[in-house]
Amino acid sequence: MESQNIRDKKEAAVEVKVHLIVFKLGTEEYGVRIDQVKEVTITPEITRMPKTPSFIKGVSNIRGDIIAIMDLEERFNIERSTAGTQSKHTYTLVMEAKDYTMGFIVREVPQSLSLPVSSIDKAPSFIQDININENFIEGIGKIDDRLIIVLDIYKILTSEEIMELKS
Template identity: 40%
Template sequence: MAEEQLVTFSLGSEEFGVNIMLVQEIIRIPPITRVPKAPSYVEGVINLRGNVIPVVSLRNRFGMDRVEETDLSRIIVLQVEAKVFGIRVDGVTEVLRLDSEAIEPPPPVALGMDSQFIRGVGKIGDRLLILLELEHIMGES
């Protein structure tokens, strides 16, 4: 039986998951430098050990209300294809394994989010985990 290892995180009351193979690291939020004329969902760039990395606000990208940063807020640094970027999340929950049989295709309504960002929905007991398709997060669409 195939399984995926996921890093799970929260945005408000929703729980999301990304494939752990795409995650380079998880960091506390450093100072973010704003970039003029960047798309609204790009918060700016950070300096991570000499590398300049763009940071995407997933709340903004998904049309959610902005909230204040807390002690649990993190940036998950990802490498998707050749792009390295960070996503700002409200908190990282855990790392878990999920059987492929527990993953269903995204519902037609796509939970009010743009369906291009959703790869599927994972079921873990009573919890539902929205699995993200990260190739489009940095895209213009």
């Protein structure tokens, strides 16, 4: 019985961490839970599709699957950063939802990072986009002097946009 209590205390002392894929949009750092990302790849050639929103850059063939590619900077109206060295490559985070697969373009190599759950604060309500029913900002992570905006990648598109992409 006593050893059980000691084990429970040790497990309580181990803080739960969230594993994120971190990338920059504009000059800010963003992260998504690693379990929402199927793979990260150099962005292949993109074929533009008619009658799609401007933030949908088109479709690409990734490992035999044709998937829509979204520019998150354009989606969020974030001005592209010109600071630093611009790589000739962009990278695509591929996520797989129940009804669709989507690629998200990022300009720098995404990094992996583990954060304690306690270091992620809920985003202030006044920041939330009132036009989107389900909010895609999960919280704001703090590590050292960095702030990382944690996104719920499954909530970036509205249900209307998902229906539009599926048709």
